[in-house]
Amino acid sequence: MSEAPFTLDGELKAAAQAAMAKYPPGRQASAVLPVLDLVQRHEGWLSRPAMDAVAELLEMPPIRVYEVATFYTMLRLKPEGKHSVRVCTSLSCWLRGSEEILAACRAALGVESFGTSADGLFTLEQVECSGACVNAPVVEIDDDYYEDLTPETIRGVLEALKRGERPQAGPQGGRQASAPEGGPTTLTGDPAELHAKAMAAAAERARARAAKAAEEAKTAKAAEEAKTAKAAEEAKTAGDAKAAPGEKG
Numbered sequence: 001m002s003e004a005p006f007t008l009d010g011e012l013k014a015a016a017q018a019a020m021a022k023y024p025p026g027r028q029a030s031a032v033l034p035v036l037d038l039v040q041r042h043e044g045w046l047s048r049p050a051m052d053a054v055a056e057l058l059e060m061p062p063i064r065v066y067e068v069a070t071f072y073t074m075l076r077l078k079p080e081g082k083h084s085v086r087v088c089t090s091l092s093c094w095l096r097g098s099e100e101i102l103a104a105c106r107a108a109l110g111v112e113s114f115g116t117s118a119d120g121l122f123t124l125e126q127v128e129c130s131g132a133c134v135n136a137p138v139v140e141i142d143d144d145y146y147e148d149l150t151p152e153t154i155r156g157v158l159e160a161l162k163r164g165e166r167p168q169a170g171p172q173g174g175r176q177a178s179a180p181e182g183g184p185t186t187l188t189g190d191p192a193e194l195h196a197k198a199m200a201a202a203a204e205r206a207r208a209r210a211a212k213a214a215e216e217a218k219t220a221k222a223a224e225e226a227k228t229a230k231a232a233e234e235a236k237t238a239g240d241a242k243a244a245p246g247e248k249g
């Protein structure tokens with residue numbers, strides 16, 4: 001790890017302070033991830049002096065910054081290639097062919113996992129679930145996700161990057177976002193019509209709720225009236241019984 005001096009100043013410091021300002025006073029340490037991300041985008045990676053400068057700015061012990069930096073795989077602790085290629089090899093992607101995707105990446109870049117290509121353009125990594133299982137297999141490249149990959153499509157993406165292009169991110173198999181293959185199977189009608197239907201159904205539910213509440217109120221009122229009448233009848237019967245002995249005497 002390089003020990004080259006690092007100073008957090010200028011626009012980078014201003015951007016870090018803007019990130020810190022999003023948190024309450026005294027909680028500036030909560031900005032550690034966004035500030036580390038800013039420094040990494042500026043420097044390409046996080047050297048020990050850079051992490052120390054972040055700790056000083058955020059007024060937190062350096063060890064706590066190291067803990068964060070060593071936990072997240074997207075934070076780099078050594079200089080790497082221009083493009084970070086992270087192949088998900090967790091369960092969903094594995095079931096959908098991540099081993100072939102990884103092999104295609106290795107062959108296209110001429111590196112093994114966690115290696116950097118000879119031209120310095122790519123660093124290849126294997127990562128745990130990228131959180132996009134529904135579009136498995138997935139490869140993260142820099143800030144983008146490339147999904148529904150095949151060995152051919154990931155090769156095409158990498159070749160485009162080598163030419164300096166930025167291929168369209170997202171599903172590479174032509175499907176719409178995370179919709180079922182072949183197209184959406186629900187909410188497929190005219191949006192205005194679907195909206196009108198939903199509104200009519202909601203109004204009908206509201207009417208049914210109001211009718212039920214009115215019926216329950218009517219039943220409760222009848223029960224209350226019956227109870228009152230019964231109490232009056234019992235009071236009358238008790239009064240008659242009291243008066244009866246005097247009449248006899």
Ligand code: FES
Nearest residue numbers: 088093130132133
């Ligand atoms: S297992 Fe690959 S995105 Fe979840």
